[in-house]
Amino acid sequence: MPKPQDSLIPKMHILLVAATLPELNPCLQFLDKVSESKTLSHYILSHHKISVLISGVGSPAMAFSLGQYNLNEVDLVIHAGLSGAFNLNLELGTIVEIEKEKWSDLGARDRDGSFIDIHDLGLSDVNQFPFQNKWLINHFDLNLKIPKMSGITTNCVSGSELEIKSLSEKYPNAIESMEGAAVFYACRMKDVKFVSIRSISNHVQPRDKSLWKIQESIQSLNQYIISLLQELTSGQRKIRSSN
Numbered sequence: 001m002p003k004p005q006d007s008l009i010p011k012m013h014i015l016l017v018a019a020t021l022p023e024l025n026p027c028l029q030f031l032d033k034v035s036e037s038k039t040l041s042h043y044i045l046s047h048h049k050i051s052v053l054i055s056g057v058g059s060p061a062m063a064f065s066l067g068q069y070n071l072n073e074v075d076l077v078i079h080a081g082l083s084g085a086f087n088l089n090l091e092l093g094t095i096v097e098i099e100k101e102k103w104s105d106l107g108a109r110d111r112d113g114s115f116i117d118i119h120d121l122g123l124s125d126v127n128q129f130p131f132q133n134k135w136l137i138n139h140f141d142l143n144l145k146i147p148k149m150s151g152i153t154t155n156c157v158s159g160s161e162l163e164i165k166s167l168s169e170k171y172p173n174a175i176e177s178m179e180g181a182a183v184f185y186a187c188r189m190k191d192v193k194f195v196s197i198r199s200i201s202n203h204v205q206p207r208d209k210s211l212w213k214i215q216e217s218i219q220s221l222n223q224y225i226i227s228l229l230q231e232l233t234s235g236q237r238k239i240r241s242s243n
Contacts, residue, residue, distance in 0.1 A: 012239070013049045014232065015074045016225070017066070019057050019179050023081050026222035027229070028052065046233040055179065059103070059153060062182035071186070076232070076239055077194035079183045080225050082201040082217050083175040084157065086168040090200055092213040093220045096147045098196040100135045101181040104152035104167060130188035136181055140193045142237065144228075150174045151196070153181035158204050168204070176204055193239060197224060 018024040031050060035043035043050040051074075055065035071077070085094075107117040119126045119134050126134050135150075152174050158164045167176070175198055187194040199221035202212040231237035 011047050012075045012232070013051065013073055014229070015051045015053060015069070015071075015077045017053045017055065017062075017077055017079045017183060018081050019055055019062065020081075021054050023218060023221065024052065024054070024225070026219065027080075027225050030222075030226050031229075045229070048233045050229065050233075058155060058178050059182040062179040063186065066183065066186040071190040071192045074192055077183070077187055077192055078225065078228070079180070079194060079196040080221055081177060081179065081198055082214065082221065083151070083177045083180075083198040084202045084204040085175050085200045086164075086171060086204045087173055088203050088205075090203075092200055092202065093217050094147070094200045095220055095224045096149045096175065096198050096200065097144050098138070098151040098175065098180055098184075098198055099148045100137045101151040101153060101184040101196070102135050103154070103181045104171070104176075105154045105156065130185060136184035136188060138184060138187075138194065138196065140195070142195055142239070144195070144197075146197075146224075149198075151180040151198070152176055153178060161206055164204055164206070175200065197221065197228075199224075 016024060016027070031043045031045065032038065035045050037044045041052045053065055053069060055062040105115070107115060107121055110116055117134065118124045119131070124131065130136055150171065150173065152167065152171050154176060155178065157176060157178065158167055177198065180196060183194065183196060199217040201214050201217035205211070228237070232239070
């Protein structure tokens with residue numbers, strides 16, 4: 001017979017990760033209302049523990065934050081955030097899952113200005129773990145039934161016509177962010193199940209923030225994350241591997 005206190009033990013530990021607080025704020029407001037208990041950064045929902053990690057902007061901040069976190073205690077990492085899309089036909093506010101990531105600016109510039117990545121520089125084998133043919137690939141599949149896309153991560157988001165043209169030709173169906181590859185790298189290195197969910201807030205065009213839909217994209221992102229959390233904590237959606 002299970003002991004009475006066994007029901008108080010969290011069944012699953014989910015870590016919500018975002019670069020900034022506004023990207024997850026509506027979801028946190030929801031958890032504030034419905035959680036059975038809460039502390040500063042942890043919630044209990046249907047006996048499942050949901051933790052929140054706000055890393056700060058950029059790969060260095062994300063890598064440091066995840067490196068300080070005990071990922072071995074986490075059953076699932078849900079990475080959420082806003083991104084820009086090179087595909088101009090992709091409607092703003094669209095929710096996508098990122099299935100593979102890479103750093104687009106980690107390497108060197110040649111004499112003619114062309115970019116050479118760390119693999120072509122000979123600093124890392126194209127298949128040196130956790131890379132596969134230069135990419136960081138997520139082999140975990142929650143069967144989310146939303147568009148799957150590739151992501152490129154940069155320290156400086158694209159804003160000039162020349163740079164955008166070069167990247168869009170190389171990665172025509174990619175989204176651009178400042179943290180994605182760091183999440184992929186950390187979770188693959190620690191062998192932690194994860195999903196990366198992004199809302200398209202802007203098209204990657206010459207910089208004009210008046211064309212962006214930040215608040216609308218935050219709302220659509222959080223509606224999706226809240227629904228996903230409800231499915232996971234109610235047992236409607238199971239964590240399973242595609243392997």
